[in-house]
Amino acid sequence: MVLQDLGRRINAAVTDLTRAPTLDEKAFDGMIKTISNALAEADVNIKLVANLRKTIKASVKFHELPPHANKKRIIQKAVFDALVDIVDPHQKEYVPKKGKSNVIMFVGLQGAGKTTTCTKLARWYQARGFKTCLVCADTFRAGAFDQLKQNATKAKIPYYGSLTQTDPVVVARDGVEKFKKERFEIIIVDTSGRHHQEDALFAEMVEIQTAVQPHQTIMVLDASIGQAAESQSRAFKETADFGAIIITKTDGAAAGGGAISAVAATHTPIVFIGTGEHLLDLEKFNPQSFVSKLLGMGDIQGLAEHVQILNLNQKDTMKNITEGKFSVRDMRDQLQNIMKMGPLSKMAGMIPGMGGMMQGMDDEEGGMKLKRMIYMCDSMTVKEPDSDGRMFVEQPTRMTRVARGSGTSVREVEELLTQQRMMGGIAKKMKGGMQNMQKAQGQMGGANNKQQMAAMQRRMASMGQGGGGGAGGMPDMASLAKMMGGGGGGMPDLGGMDMSKMMSMFGSMGGGGKR
Template sequence: MVLQDLGRRINSAVNDLTRSATLDEKAFDGMIKEISNALVEADVNIKLVSSLRKQIKASVKFNELPARANKKNIIQKAVFDALVDIVNPHQVPYNPKKGKSNVIMFVGLQGAGKTTTCTKLARWYQARGFKTCLVCADTFRAGAFDQLKQNATKAKIPYYGSLTQTDPVVVARDGVEKFKKDRFEIIIVDTSGRHHQEEALFAEMQEIQAAVQPHQTVMVLDASIGQAAEAQSRAFKEAADFGAIIITKTDGAAAGGGAISAVAATHTPIVFIGTGEHLLDLEKFNPQSFVSKLLGMGDLQGLAEHVQSLKLDQKDTMKNLTEGKFTVRDLRDQLTNIMKMGPLSKMASMIPGLSGMMGGMDDEDGASKLKRMIYICDSMTAKELDSDGKIFVEQPTRMTRVARGSGTSVREVEELLTQQRMMSGMAKKVKSATTNAQKAQGQMGGAGNKSQMAAMQKKLQSMGGGAGGAGGMPDMASMMKMFGGGGGAGGGGMPNMGGMDMGKIMQMMGGGGGGGPPAGGRR
């Protein structure tokens, strides 16, 4: 995975420093040097790395720190904030508005993955209620229209293109006009890939831009572009003045730092990153969440959005939770939903501590572990599935029967039941906290004491079952937070969990802590 090794090295450098017996300025300088070397080797621009070094050193002044200052937290926060600043240009990208036509034009180098990304973005907006469509203005590459047509058909998105018209300006203009008349809200225009030294193609790009008058021009950058990213992005910026960047192919093995350097060079925000070949493999970019995942601290916000987009059925489980129950069947349903959420490596980057815990385990091994747990549940009777698990304690022979029926071991059955009992205990605590919160609100007569209610809700959230926003965190995300209840990255951030085995992954889902910066860090 792009930047995975970079994140591991930075995390290791910080952990080594904060664990050392003598946390002095010399050790601190050694940590900065190791982080800088890791960034340079990942193709991050050397001037940018130099700026980061200065920022970290300026944030942590050993001579001025109070005697009782928590140096560990101060250092972690300084590293976190400096890395966030690299990928945060402090520019707000265009925000499409519903009820009107928003034209988005794609530009970039050949082979960067523009056509596939166009469909991914159209599908992303479509899932959020926008009326979306695609226009293929790439008349240069053979098969470009066929590729877009195939992707659009698969995603059930209307498209426009021509096999006879060779002028991309005409195709782009006609397509945009057609979809504007049909009141489409998101009109995405795909263009030919071009290099900054190809003057004719650059002029053509500017003509297309003038013809369709896009509300936003997006540059697509391949994560493996390396040091060439800065020069290319500057040239495109001068010619097309793009207002956003999408980084593709982050699931590869390239260094990836070059694409990040382009952000600083052009002061342009990254809006999405492509994480795979599937149409769903597109993540909305957030600087804090990105750095949090980079450092193995998770991204519960991204997890919640991913869960929400899948529209998983949680009605029965959430009904049981409100009653303070969590059956074996509920656990099976959640395991099934986790399998639907995509490769475990993708999930691991979002859940605090899980990426470190996986170590060298691949998606196949992780999926196999989850499948075995589902097989165990499938070998149970309806009475056993709808129970609270005590029936197995009272009649241990049931565990032996289930192990034989599922082709697993009694130990694996015991592990699953232990997980279910822990979840059941969490459900009871959530029920109790919810009841207390409701009673407190009733005693305060509705208007209530805001500070007391806020404290009550914070306590409820810390237990894994609180509301995450105006409408509450999506059900599955709440479930993910509840798995394990208290083991994640927490206030200290950046835990080292490489020695834990896959059997505890379910225990760590969500970590109860969070994927944010260390204590005192911004979010």
């Protein structure tokens, strides 16, 4: 993903500066220049880049810093805040209300991925308990209704359209009225793709808008159009006055940075970004989380929400961790849960430091490694999975038997047990903290997610022996390394990916998930 390459370049510039033997103003200026060049090459508007340079320089005034100031932390925060400012329109988005009909109308250029994105958004709201449906008011493009019908059927979402009615205004009005009577909460209306120079199609778009009276109009933009997104979005805004934007195809767009920054310049909130072709490849856009993931600092809040929505069963594992235990069976359950969470490359972006570990490793390879680890656990006797793993050390022939039964090697079994022992050590360290977190959650009734997240962040910092959060309040890698017991013991067979880090982060989230 091109945006990930941009993030690595920016992160490398900051890291090189903070590791330099002499952290002076000259080196600081060099870092700003490197970051500016990286953004310009990613097609970010040159004016925005110039503003970023000024903002960072204004935030870090070397001659005014006290001698004891943590220059590294100040620079990290200045870069983080400046990048957030580029993509933050400082405008509130529409929030659908439960129990009432919320009509959402889609507009945009042809080929931007509107129809697919309509289904993705309906699926996103459906997973959050809304009663959702789709209306196909695109009567211009051949096959539009068939495409929406196919997507909706796959996602098990009710839909409305017509193969005989050619007036999109009539189709849109009839569909919305039908679903309102049936008390649907999210009614998404798909419309024909159009260009700002097509006056007749623009007039039609306004007629549909007048007919259905949407609570929110969303423009869909293809990330590959780069800075042209600004002129297109301005033209649509003057006509349809949309209140939000979804940017699609960010997974491979060279001009993705340009599209996101150009849209931000119109002061319209980006509500989602499309990250792939599958129905689940739609991410809520949050400026802080976006920049945090861009810089490899993860998105803990997004990860926690993802765990909750999947309704993963963490009850037994969390009970054991609270008691300071972590058995082979717990290890297997966590491996299985990680596989349910989606492609490893997508989850890696949410976990601090994991994006770099996944570099050069595809989802298929990573998934197969996880499956092999599960096969090992499944080849054990009745007593072995519930043990702490010591019996394998005392009786090495057990490892040979498991390797043969699972079609793996003795070395792989040893590595699995090494990871399990490491997780057991982490569980012992986390014992007191997990009990306090669960007690706090019980007092809050599990309702206040922000307070829960803050409590978890503080716990992570305290386990890092006071190491504060990184830029933007995210935990820095030094704290994470201390939290994970020194970091070592990664799985060489997993391309350097340390499963203990992934599972301990995942386990920390489990307390807030559904049961």
